[in-house]
Amino acid sequence: MVETTSTGTQTVRHDLRNIAVIAHVDHGKTTLVDGLLKQSMVFRDAESAGTLIMDSNELERERGITVFAKNASIKFGDIKINLIDTPGHADFSSEVERTLSMADGCLLLVDAAEGPLPQTRFVLALALQLGLRPLVVVNKVDRKDARAEEVVEEIADLFLELATEDAQLSYPVIYAIAREGRAGHAPDDLAPDLIPLFRAIIEHVPPPVANMEGPVQVLVSALDYETHRGRIAIGRVIRGTLTRGMSVRCLGNNAPTMPLKLLELFTFQGLGRYPVEEVRAGDLVAIPGVPTVTIGDTIADAAEPEALPRLAITEPTVQLTIGPNTSPFSGQDGRAVTSRQLRERLDRELETNVGLRIRSSAEAGDGAPADGIVVAGRGELHLAILLETLRREGFEISASRPEVILRRGERGMEEPFEEVVILVPQAYMGTVTELLGPRQAVLQQMSPDEGRGARLTYRMPTRGLIGLRGALLTASRGTATLNSRFIEYAPVGGTIPRQRNGAVVAT
Template identity: 45%
Template structure:
């Protein structure tokens, strides 16, 4: 039976095409805020990192009320590293709004989120956003969307629905239009189309209870909170329910509190009926995929499978000579406890202690996925060190090694296309498509995840900063063999002292510096990159020898180029196997695993490695 008073919709898009801004405008259009209420932009991106990075990391649920219909809106992440969120939350929706930038058209991660929406059988309406932007071409963007849907296997019925349900919008200016030039200045055309044309949930209110958990929230007061859609029946506060796990195991539990979504918050209620989305408190150690059902008439639902992690990294307690200067949590035990807590709250990561107890291995969907956790921890006051990310290689049914393969897209001026193709060729990439436009060339590659590490900076260097680079996980493919790492050697500090301008002035002629005058350096720390292969130990504290006579001309001041700085992701992609990234609340430093030069040489001799 259709629940006409409810709509469950997901908003899907590539990173930075305006999903969260659009949700802001839907909230304003339905009077979610008081007339005098101060409202921040991108109100759903409540996490500090979401605001700073300008991306959605966690899927969010809100509900709005329009013409007597409750619209449950799911704001999904657009970045493939958070794909685990997208796959699951789409199970709660009956329809989706595909948001596409009118100037850029569909991008690699549009393909990623759209693939999941089509596989889930959702009816998809298209919203061409940013029609006021310079270079906007709404008609081309729409045709590209329909072509992409055909490529991804959408059937005729879904294609026809999408062709007939198109809205043109400028989310930042707060309007949606059925025609780009019709002059409407509000969001009601989009809301009307959602209510009138997207399907209502088909659910049996009288049947046995069946609810599946797709998101797990966590509260320090009540523990885990299972969030999911009710497919049949009604759940009441205080009900005794049967919990069926993904592995088939069963246990009885009791609903202690029940919430439904109400605008930006949750509202406690006594019952929630089929077709709606509920948050349930009381099921200990609830997990994604759990089915809450009637003990007398249990209902079976398809288990939820989460895509496996593709990258792993080892967290270790910091052994830096400067440990404890910036952070106040430096012990191995606290690090392990924090990561075990993360394992409870974050089911998309695999977190296991190493057999020798020297560290904890964390596996995730990509560099960004892992760096979000590290950034969170350093803000909490942790100091730790991590090694180079390791790609998780598997074996197929024939026993052959397979590794994660990514689809990479580069858009750059035509004059640089040859250099970009050469870069990809050096790291195992193969070109799958090339489109030459009037000013820009569009290149697509298939490349092992190992080859992606550190590639972005090299692409920006050879294109003089004019390239746009995106990549997304595609599949597991044949192992590509050895892939070359960093070409240039590192400059390594020989002592624990502050860097001096005079010494840096002579060193910058030999390569690129990572530190400026007055920076605290220590023995074994990476202070720069050579312009040649092979590491070089340098003295960053060398001062000018002064005689007892005055110079006939005044000393010329040392002209220093600003040092190159690294984000967490860039530092992890830059280091080699014998190097570490030291993470503190105030600094990100790169260092050799063995700090002493003599010890490093002995280690290299023992392992049959000879300096170039």
């Protein structure tokens, strides 16, 4: 029985909470979500011991980052909580943008030592623009260099700068050690479990409010694929009640499709999807059998089709050209070696990877090989993940050097610029400054960082970031960390020296 309260045409779903978990890369977001899943009895101990449930992709486990946003649900008492795990790296921010649209609140996770970093700011700004109610979790309070109280003050300053309404300045703060599955209201007084966090979610994340009686509208925010079911649209029911067997239309950039009959409907339970007869407004749904659907489309009642505003996705800033392996060793390592096979695979990737753009090199007109494909993405890591995925699937490919995407603006040719924050020990500050100088980096701020030395904030062109991470780790003997976020397009700056002769570059 759905517990609701009606006010006019709007209904409050007291039995439901939709919350997105957002944070900077490697602040423990996926570990915390796994803890919530385990403590809600979704898994037996033997099934979940020692693993990160949410990072199911092989590359995610190897790199320790989240690439693909996922959905799961847990029960706390009689209330269903839909958890939406999102990537924390800037290169996968397209995943963050569209998954936030399914939530009513956000769980903002911040490292107790590092504090809010550039990607924290980017994701929080997106969440507040969408009107999500925040809940702050300060994680890793057991670190030797933890500074929980200072971090809470830094978070408050961030909210003052980014909040779009006064209500967003009032939020609960929970302290946690996600690795141990513990949380509490003070860093030195943690409960033996995550119950304080469960209760904070129920009390502070608003229940969905929606019109359950109007014509159906579902905003498609993600896609999945199964061999026997085909493309599966995943999204939130914005209005109405979706029932199995009803007729719907898919509304996208093109003309509405012919009416389609929904043969199956699924909701989320644990990490799985379970068949249901109906899904009411406010809940998340998975809909198979809509072959032409893409991310951002609206699935609407066939009798009264009405489209929702499409999701705005940030455009790519870096591109490279790939093609089939044409070396003498072609065919020895992989099974897919033709440009046709490569293009078909990239076309499938576009169905779910909304931050990616592809075109033939002939269309680009940049003198690349005729059978080349120009692939544009959010950054080096975004493209590196794609290339490594292709390699593991048996594709033999050649790849050009990555380059930034220029555009012509009112001030002439413009290139992307980013804010770069580097945490580095005092002993290597001179080395880092010397490394960044030729890359057109301008120092904006320098401040002491407890436990690490100094925090350096730079403004620099994206092309200066290409290859910087590895060089920085080498120069600092692995002690420096680098984080960045896109700021704007601005007039093209000075020249950046290329790789010195005699050096071998590998990805």
